[in-house]
Amino acid sequence: MVAQIDNEIVGHILLTKIQIIGNEIYDSLALAPMAVLPEFQNHQIGSALVRAGLKKAKDLKFKSVIVLGHKNYYPKFGFQKASNWQIKCPFEVPDEAFMAIELIKNGLENISGIVQYPKAFD
Ligand SMILES: CC(C)(COP(=O)(O)OP(=O)(O)OC[C@H]1O[C@@H](n2cnc3c(N)ncnc32)[C@H](O)[C@@H]1OP(=O)(O)O)[C@@H](O)C(=O)NCCC(=O)NCCS
Numbered sequence: 001m002v003a004q005i006d007n008e009i010v011g012h013i014l015l016t017k018i019q020i021i022g023n024e025i026y027d028s029l030a031l032a033p034m035a036v037l038p039e040f041q042n043h044q045i046g047s048a049l050v051r052a053g054l055k056k057a058k059d060l061k062f063k064s065v066i067v068l069g070h071k072n073y074y075p076k077f078g079f080q081k082a083s084n085w086q087i088k089c090p091f092e093v094p095d096e097a098f099m100a101i102e103l104i105k106n107g108l109e110n111i112s113g114i115v116q117y118p119k120a121f122d
Contacts, residue, residue, distance in 0.1 A: 011036035013049040022113025063107035086112035
């Protein structure tokens with residue numbers, strides 16, 4: 001999805017399909033990549049993109065979203081530490097920077113494992 005002002009694209013968000021590899025393989029989404037043009041940052045455009053992205057994901061029946069990002073930015077949308085569900089990042093990151101959100105009640109119930117990103121993220 002993109003954010004547009006006067007026909008100029010000023011921000012974008014993509015929710016990328018990922019899998020959580022545990023006892024079973026679970027489909028989920030990663031909130032990445034996202035960016036807002038520097039001169040348009042801090043005007044809630046990023047927040048609008050996150051909210052619109054999460055709504056779209058829910059409408060498409062996804063149950064959860066993972067994000068690797070700043071611990072002060074994402075909790076306001078409802079993200080919590082992914083370690084609360086024993087969901088791990090495939091590379092070393094600070095625990096509080098790797099987060100997840102349930103789009104429906106118990107959307108991550110009994111789901112744990114290591115997130116597998118697509119090759120493009122390598
Ligand atoms: C992260 C990003 C998309 C946020 O977009 P934005 O439109 O500026 O965000 P908003 O205006 O909705 O939110 C601004 C808030 O986020 C905080 N913030 C912005 N960028 C941040 C960052 N990189 N790390 C931590 N906090 C950040 C601001 O301090 C502000 O806090 P406040 O609401 O408490 O005042 C934008 O800063 C960006 O494009 N950064 C470079 C690319 C990037 O880091 N993408 C995210 C990858 S996970």
